[in-house]
Amino acid sequence: MAALEQGSIVAVIGSGAMGAGIAQVAAAAGYPVKLFDTRPEAVEKAIADIGKVYTTLVEKGRMSGEAAIAARARLHSVATLKEVDDAALVVEAIVENLDVKRMLFADLENVVGDDCILATNTSSISVTAIAAQLRRPQRLVGMHFFNPVPLMALVEVISGLATDPAVAATVYATATAWGKNPVHAKSTPGFIVNRVARPFYAEGLRLLQEQAADAATLDAVMRDCGGFRMGPFELMDLIGHDVNFSVTQSVFNAYFGDPRFTPSVLQQEMVNAGFFGRKSGRGFYHYGESAAKAAASQEAAHARPEVVSISIDADVPDTVTHPLEQRLAGAGFTVGHRKPLPNAGENEAPAFHCNGAAIFLTDGRSATERASANRHPDTVLFDLALDYGKATRIALARADQCSDTAWNAAVGLFQAAGFVVTRLDDVPGMAVMRTVAMLANEAADAVNQGVCTVPAVDIAMQKGVNYPRGPLAWANAVGIAHIVSVLANLAAAYGEDRYRVSPLLRRKLANGNGF
Structure with missing residues (x-):
């Protein structure tokens, strides 16, 4: 399906930050824009501010002077809804209230032509519910931009139960023509981003x-x-x-x-x-001119251990331990290879070893529990990192049974490799690992429930909230088996359905395929 033709009129209802941003992007993409607000002075201010933004873009060399003049000329204020009767697309960006939105779209149905697409920028209200009382609910679709609109690439194109697929396809293509990265989503609570992002906050708060x-x-x-x-x-x-x-x-x-x-x-x-x-002025941090910046904790310097080895089970290096092994080698360590510990209560490889410490990637258990299971008291865990070759910090946790000698050696090992070492208390799953596992779990459930596709959820989280990697791509990188183990171990540790494993993750584990 093609985008709306350039020259097609776009009406934006609401001239706040979101509405003005949508108007700015649409006009810059070549579309005449009619901007309406119940406060006429707000519309005039919004258009004036957009003009200033275009001027700034010209000064920074990101827009030509001719393009800025043309874009500004496409912006028009209108005093009444009746003046948007010739619009091909109307985008609503008003207060997040179902009844108010329903009334607006009911009024618009009496103004615009039958082929006009109606779009809501809602971030949380059911698109199905907004459309339910319209004569032609099939032409209403969600077009959820992210703030600030000119800078954020993502647009969630949300289909309610009645939305015509051709309407959603046209809006998707139009968002692309406006320079955005759209994704299709089904109208469910939170859509993609506001649903999948919940663990990022929730796990941090629990930690x-x-x-x-x-x-x-x-x-x-x-x-x-x-x-x-x-x-x-x-x-x-x-x-x-x-x-x-x-x-x-x-x-x-x-x-x-x-x-x-x-x-x-x-x-x-x-x-x-x-x-x-x-x-x-105050949240988890204090703000203001006199507020001191809170500093992260880090371990004091410890001596570099003389010998380090790694226990492995296969000839192919583990995707986590291999880059760490390379980094240690770059720091001058000769990393020896050894078989798994002979007294291990279970298969504990891969692990790094120095001065009696056995150092594992967290699998969702606490270090204390893992030390007990492996019958190796000097157990230390390290957290997940996006790129162990480039990370500047690493988080470690020690078992309650771990000796100071073993702990200090583990800290010294990572410090010698160039990491700032931060100690976390011995909580299951540590910080990055449990958060990434839960993000991947929620993303997998969204796909499993037909809310969106695998590519859509990864694009949405990267473009909508600037995640460094899509959650399902991250699950592939860590390994589906490890993600499932982390979640299962978290569920066992807490006894909560909160950490139940998505059926899609279990299916991927069983069939041996990633996302």
Whole structure:
């Protein structure tokens, strides 16, 4: 299906940040735009501000002067809804209220032609519900942009139960023509991004509540190890805890209390206190000119161990231990190979060994539990990293049984390889691993339930919230078997349905295929 032809009129209802951003993008892509708001002065301000943005883009060499003049000329303010009667596409970007949106679209149906596409920019309301009372519900579709619209590439094209597939296809193609990365999604609570992203916040909040580390340390681990642009606490402070908590509550209620989406008591307390984040001057961090920047914790320097070895089970190097082995070699270590520990209670390879310490990638169990199972008290775990060759930090956890000698040797080993070492308390799954496993689990469930495709969920999370890797691509990289083990071990540790494994992950494990 082709995009709307250039020259087709696009009407945008609502001139706030989202509506103005949509108007800016559409006009720059060559489409005449009619901008309407119940406050005429807001429309004039929005158009003036868009003109300033075009001027700035010209000054930065990102837009030609001719293109800026032409784009500005395509922006028109209208005083009444009747003036959008010639629109080929109307995009609504008004308050998130079902009744208000229904009234607007009912009014629009009496104005626009029968072939006009109606689109809602809702981030949380059912597209099916919005369309339900229309005479022609098949022409209404979700067109969910992300803020700030000119900078964020993702557009979720959301089909309600009545949406005509041809309408969704046209909007998808039009979003592409506007320079965006659209993905198709089914109208379900949270769509793709607001659903799949819940574990990023939820696992961080649980780790903080369980005293794995403080907020600044957990944020540093997620950034420096996991490759995320922001950690969960600084991101929640930026979004606003009132907003973030409300979205979590909405998704939780919409899924009839599914424990996977359970809101955090800790975040509820932040909202109760009025600690909303940046906008209130205080969240998990303090803001303002006199506020000191919170520092992440790190281990003191320890001596470099003289000998390190790795136990392996196969000739093919493990995808995690191999890059670490290369990094250790680059630091001057000669890494010897050995068979698994003879006294292991189960197959414990692959593992690094130095000064009696056995150092494993977390599999969802605590170090203490793993030490007991392996009958090796000097057990240390390390967390997942996006790229062990480039990561600047690594998170370690020690078993309660672990000696100081073994712990210090493990810390010294990673420090010698150029890592800042951060200790997490011995919580199951550590930080990056449990978060990535839960993101992959939720993404797999979204695909399994027909909300979207595998490529769509990975694109959505990378383009919509700037994840360093799509969650299902990450599951492939870590290994489906390991992701399933992490989730199963978390479920066993907590005894909660929150960590149940997606049927699609189990299916991929059984058939031996990745995503």
